[in-house]
Amino acid sequence: MPAEQPELKVPEERAASTERPSRKRAGRTPRQRRRTIMAWAFMLPLVIVNVIVIVGPAIATVYYSFTEWSGIGPAEFVGLQNYRQMLTSGEFYGALLHNVIWIAIFLTVPIAMGLLGAFLLSQITRFQMLFRVVYFIPFVIASVVNASIWENLLDPERGIGPALASIGLPYLDGVAFFGDQRLALPSVAFVDNWHWWGFVLVLFLTAMQSVDRDLYDAAKVDGASRWHQFRHVTIPGIRPTLVFVMLMTIIWSLLVFDYIYILTQGGPAGATEVVATLMYKEAFARFEAGYAAALGLGMSFVSGLIVLVFLYLRRRGWEI
Amino acid sequence: MGGRRTSREPSKVSYYAVLVALSFFALTPLVVLGFNALKTSAELGRNPLGPPLSPDFSNFPKAWELGNFTVTMRNSAIITAGTVIGVCIIAGMAAYALSRLDLPGGNGVLFSLFVGSAVPFQLFLVPLFFLWSRLQLTNTLIGIIIIYWAIYSPFATLLLRSYLVALPRDFEDAARIDGANEFQVLTRVVLPLAWPGFLTVALVSGLAAWNEFFFAVTFIQDDNLKPIATSFLSFQSQFSRDWGLTSAAGLFMILPVIVLFLILQRRFIEGLASGGLKG
Numbered sequence: 375m376p377a378e379q380p381e382l383k384v385p386e387e388r389a390a391s392t393e394r395p396s397r398k399r400a401g402r403t404p405r406q407r408r409r410t411i412m413a414w415a416f417m418l419p420l421v422i423v424n425v426i427v428i429v430g431p432a433i434a435t436v437y438y439s440f441t442e443w444s445g446i447g448p449a450e451f452v453g454l455q456n457y458r459q460m461l462t463s464g465e466f467y468g469a470l471l472h473n474v475i476w477i478a479i480f481l482t483v484p485i486a487m488g489l490l491g492a493f494l495l496s497q498i499t500r501f502q503m504l505f506r507v508v509y510f511i512p513f514v515i516a517s518v519v520n521a522s523i524w525e526n527l528l529d530p531e532r533g534i535g536p537a538l539a540s541i542g543l544p545y546l547d548g549v550a551f552f553g554d555q556r557l558a559l560p561s562v563a564f565v566d567n568w569h570w571w572g573f574v575l576v577l578f579l580t581a582m583q584s585v586d587r588d589l590y591d592a593a594k595v596d597g598a599s600r601w602h603q604f605r606h607v608t609i610p611g612i613r614p615t616l617v618f619v620m621l622m623t624i625i626w627s628l629l630v631f632d633y634i635y636i637l638t639q640g641g642p643a644g645a646t647e648v649v650a651t652l653m654y655k656e657a658f659a660r661f662e663a664g665y666a667a668a669l670g671l672g673m674s675f676v677s678g679l680i681v682l683v684f685l686y687l688r689r690r691g692w693e694i
Numbered sequence: 695m696g697g698r699r700t701s702r703e704p705s706k707v708s709y710y711a712v713l714v715a716l717s718f719f720a721l722t723p724l725v726v727l728g729f730n731a732l733k734t735s736a737e738l739g740r741n742p743l744g745p746p747l748s749p750d751f752s753n754f755p756k757a758w759e760l761g762n763f764t765v766t767m768r769n770s771a772i773i774t775a776g777t778v779i780g781v782c783i784i785a786g787m788a789a790y791a792l793s794r795l796d797l798p799g800g801n802g803v804l805f806s807l808f809v810g811s812a813v814p815f816q817l818f819l820v821p822l823f824f825l826w827s828r829l830q831l832t833n834t835l836i837g838i839i840i841i842y843w844a845i846y847s848p849f850a851t852l853l854l855r856s857y858l859v860a861l862p863r864d865f866e867d868a869a870r871i872d873g874a875n876e877f878q879v880l881t882r883v884v885l886p887l888a889w890p891g892f893l894t895v896a897l898v899s900g901l902a903a904w905n906e907f908f909f910a911v912t913f914i915q916d917d918n919l920k921p922i923a924t925s926f927l928s929f930q931s932q933f934s935r936d937w938g939l940t941s942a943a944g945l946f947m948i949l950p951v952i953v954l955f956l957i958l959q960r961r962f963i964e965g966l967a968s969g970g971l972k973g
Binding site: 406413416417423426428431434435487501505506507512513516517518521525533572573632650653663674677681 | 721783785797814816845907930934941948962
């Protein structure tokens with residue numbers, strides 16, 4: 375099976391081929407009814423675990439977001455108070471700003487690296503597979519180990535900084551990447567990106583390999599430079615994947631948690647606090663589970679809204 | 695030089711130069727990790743980044759002992775195996791219903807699977823945590839395994855379904871004519887043909903469960919039940935001054951993954967690239 379391309383397609387077109395429409399409307403025989411029951415029976419385990427773990431608690435989140443609740447004991451209904459608190463909290467806006475910075479970093483750095491690497495890789499034949507494997511390896515490394523590696527490499531006393539200083543390049547010597555208020559957020563993003571860009575590259579490479587070779591040949595005949603080929607053949611050719619990656623980048627950046635929690639826990643002095651770490655703190659350290667539910671619902675709502683706007687624009691015929 | 699081929703080739707040298715530079719960026723941190731696991735504290739002080747001058751293997755047994763890896767490896771193995779088996783069963787059954795049993799409302803189900811594979815934890819974490827504590831499923835391995843079943847199954851169902859849709863139905867129809875019931879058709883005919891799909895799903899969900907950090911740190915605090923991911927984090931903060939020791943511990947966690955990835959990389963890449971699993 376070719377890697378199914380992540381194009382956010384609404385699954386109609388493929389589902390249609392598997393259905394047998396003639397059976398659907400026709401009179402139902404006991405045999406068909408049995409098949410239907412059987413079909414739902416096969417779906418049952420999936421439905422049950424998803425209702426218990428995701429759907430049920432998600433509905434409860436909506437309810438609890440309107441309550442004052444510590445997590446244990448009864449919840450007291452307080453209407454919109456949690457949302458009012460959220461929208462007037464400087465802490466929330468500070469965290470949200472960090473999410474926005476995170477979006478800006480991840481919309482540019484890994485995508486640029488991925489596009490560059492994938493384009494170069496698509497132009498060569500020798501060692502292409504080897505490079506692809508090498509770039510992908512960091513993506514399978516556990517986040518905790520990745521974080522530990524870079525914590526050591528970026529250590530102000532024994533990491534890359536002092537090592538460069540010892541060969542006459544003192545610029546990074548003694549820099550506390552995760553301890554400095556201005557550097558902490560980009561440093562954590564750097565560590566996250568180290569395991570992320572290779573994955574983006576592979577997605578782009580897969581898309582580029584399905585671009586019609588003839589288009590490149592035609593461009594070459596017209597005397598187009600490599601840059602022009604990239605700009606006018608490659609980019610339009612992979613646009614669905616590119617748009618998908620950017621959309622997912624925005625959503626994942628709104629919800630980012632792991633690397634920040636592992637490396638800085640939102641510190642120093644809130645310099646890396648994002649909405650997800652703030653929510654975690656509210657729920658499990660400050661026992662404001664109701665407020666945390668409001669934060670979680672708010673962020674989920676915003677990311678859902680972004681997807682809906684995207685789907686709406688696409689349906690309206692926007693070429694994205 | 696001379697000849698059309700070679701005259702066009704030199705431009706590619708710069709391509710390889712950039713690609714090699716990117717490879718260094720990807721691999722150097724891992725190479726340093728390997729180097730430093732083989733260094734004593736004394737050597738680390740003199741030589742923090744280079745290859746070990748006198749390789750020393752004492753970090754490995756020490757890290758294994760201090761990090762309680764006998765227990766945490768076992769926990770992670772149970773969690774990973776439980777997740778893989780459960781996801782294959784749950785998603786396999788659902789994918790079979792979607793592709794073979796004419797499930798009414800199949801399109802709606804498919805769409806909700808797309809949504810389900812992208813639901814952020816923010817939406818359900820808080821009530822789930824308090825539900826799990828009430829059910830006494832926090833600090834249990836089965837509690838975390840059930841969560842992984844729920845969050846990995848939607849994606850796995852979609853992936854398996856696309857495999858099953860591509861399989862011809864003739865064999866199954868033949869088996870049915872021979873009097874096989876649906877369960878026999880599934881186990882005797884479909885599974886043997888669809889195993890590459892199951893292998894991909896097993897690899898992706900197994901990798902995700904092995905590496906998963908967020909739910910593990912939230913739902914398991916008991917040191918005797920922690921998987922490697924979270925016990926490694928406390929190990930790392932406890933011994934953060936001993937780079938050799940934490941490097942050895944990190945290798946315990948990533949070596950099995952890297953080896954498996956190198957053996958089955960095509961399947962890994964295909965599976966991860968098709969799912970929306972954020973690493």
